[in-house]
Amino acid sequence: MSLRSRVTAPDEPAAKGGPGDGQLVADYRAKLLEEIDLAEMSSLGLSERRDRLERVLGHILSREGPVLSAQGRTLLIRRVVDEALGLGILEPLLEDASITEIMVNGPDDIYVERSGRVERLPLRFASEEQLMQTIERIVSAVNRRVDESNPMVDARLPTGERVNVIIPPLSLNGPALTIRRFPRAFSLAELIGFGTLDEHLVLLLSALVRAKFNVIVSGGTGSGKTTLLNALSGLIPEGERIVTVEDAAELQLQQSHVIRLEARPPNIEGKGEVTIRDLVRNSLRMRPDRIIVGEVRGGETLDMLQAMSTGHDGSLATVHANSAEDALLRLQTLASMSELQVPFEALRDQINSAVDVVVQLVRHPDGARRLAEVALLASHGxxxxxxxxxxxxxxxxxxxxxxxxxxxVHHPLPRAVADRLYMAGEQVPQAFGVHLDDTHLAVREAS
Ligand SMILES: Nc1ncnc2c1ncn2[C@@H]1O[C@H](COP(=O)(O)OP(=O)(O)O)[C@@H](O)[C@H]1O
Ligand SMILES: [Mg+2]
Incomplete structure (x- = not known):
């Protein structure tokens, strides 16, 4: 069913006793919730919950409802169920898998992003109060509060979506709500289909991950780092103990032995913050085989590098940088933000022994994401x-x-890389082959 047939245009008349009558919707919502226990339905998916509510409400309306046309009845059912499900007119938008972001700029102004394009929808909340009620329902579901003394909230819905709320007086448009859908996971095969990489690169990256090379995925914002990290994580053999550490949980690992850790911002009183750094440190005490850090942004980089060079081979992380050189220098800068005051030279040592490979991604102007380089870190000490x-x-x-x-373009692998792959029982992909004389390797320095 298309989005527009599910929701009503803003100028539809709200005739009293008709399907657009707010009081009628509220009454039947209350009756519906008397007959059904929403908490009991929490294990059901959204569309199953909707089906169930629609069926029960259909019975209620047949029993005691107003006389409506077939169309009016369908409309009323939709409205009541949208309300009962909690997010009102946002509910069908959340159900629509093609929408990646929902932006509410006050009650009359609703935009969505679909396949990278932003469009305005012919939708509105009945009033600012109704929008605030929806917002309150969202934030209270995750035990947060939004009011004048706490006018900004950043939270994650149980279903994974990121939610940001900012209300007046800080927002001049009225309450603003931004919902970012849980990013869709792409397989390596799908990424080949997009032209992000080719099958030879997939063979190489698969061998590197399985042979426990430490890999850093680097790129700009939205270049597909998390998406590639997720796909690469899928190559880790079942049975290894994996701990993931993220600011906002996005990774969707399929292995059974995975522990997911997510950082926590401070609460309203400014207490209870748990940083990525705390989590990386804690993860080391959890006996992981591999650690996956969603994105390094600060002092946790040093802990991660130490982990990578002390027995947690095969760890993965992303960093925001525009080239492989940049990524290494950025890791150095980030690691220096730790309070340990490690000299810069010593940090270089740390990175040289921790990082094996940098995979650089770029986002082209047409929106395509592409692997720009697989770079081997060839320096030591x-x-x-x-x-x-x-x-x-x-x-x-x-x-x-x-x-x-x-x-x-695929270059022959240095002997040391080939040997490490063979030792781990992996093959050198044919498109690459092995360098016979490493002195001819094309290397460049980063400064
Ligand atoms: N290789 C790709 N091809 C096409 N779209 C992609 C690709 N990788 C990611 N995307 C899309 O781009 C957006 C940003 O991806 P994400 O992995 O979160 O980027 P980053 O972590 O670099 O900020 C998401 O909507 C995602 O679905
Ligand atoms: Mg990311």
Missing amino acids: REPFRIATLAAFAAAPMTTEGHVPGRF
Whole structure:
């Protein structure tokens, strides 16, 4: 069913006794909730919950409802069920899998993002009060409060969506609500289909992950770091103990032995904050085989690097940077934000021994996300960073539509990498092969 047939246009008349009558909707919502226990339905999916509520409400209306046209009856059922489910007119938007973001800028102004494009919907809340009620329902479900003394809330719904609320007087448009849908997980096969990488790269990355190379995924905002990290995590063999640490849980690992940790912001009194850093440190005491850090942004980088170089091989993380060199320098800067005051040279040592490979992603102007490089960190000890390219995207000039044509280039792997793969029972993918004489490796320095 299309979105527009599910919801009503803002100018539909709210005739008294008709399906648009707010009082009628409220009355039947109350009657419905008398007959059904919403808490009992919490294990059901949204569409199952909706079906169940629609059926029960249908019975109630047949028994004691007003006389309505078939269309009016359908409309009333929709309205009441939307209200009962808790998010009112937002409910069908949350059900629509093609929507990635819902933006409510006050009661009359609702936008969604669908396949990367933002559109305004012909929808509105009946009043600012109704919008506030919806917002209160959302934040109270996660034990948070929003009011004048606490006018900004950042939370996550039990179903995974990120929610941000900011209300007047801080927001001048009225209450503003932003809901970001749980990102969809893509498989490596789907990423090949998008042109993000090719099958030879998937073979290489699979071998590296299974052979427990420490991998950093680097890229700008929205370049697909979390998506690739999630897909790579799927290659970790079943049976290994994995601990994931994230600011806002996005990873969707399928293995059975996974412990997911999520940081917590301070509460209203400014207490109870648990940082990524606390969680990374705690994860080390949990005897993990691998640690996955959603994104390093601060001092936790040092803890993560220490973990990577002391027995937690095969760990994965993402960092925000625009090239492989940048990623290494950024890790160094972030690690220096730890209160331990480790000298810069010593941090280089730490990174040289912790990081094996950087996978760099880019987002092209046409919206395509692409693997730009697989970079091997070839330096040791306190040496300046030296990078050898294992694979890269050779870009041709961009078209006027922002499309970037080109092809992936695969370089022979250094002997040491091939040996490590063989030792782990992995193959060197044919498209790569092995370098016979490493002195001819194309390496560059990062400074
Ligand atoms: N390879 C890809 N091709 C197309 N879309 C992608 C790809 N990777 C991610 N996306 C989409 O781009 C958006 C941002 O992805 P995400 O992985 O969260 O990026 P980042 O972690 O770098 O900020 C999401 O909507 C996601 O579905
Ligand atoms: Mg991310």
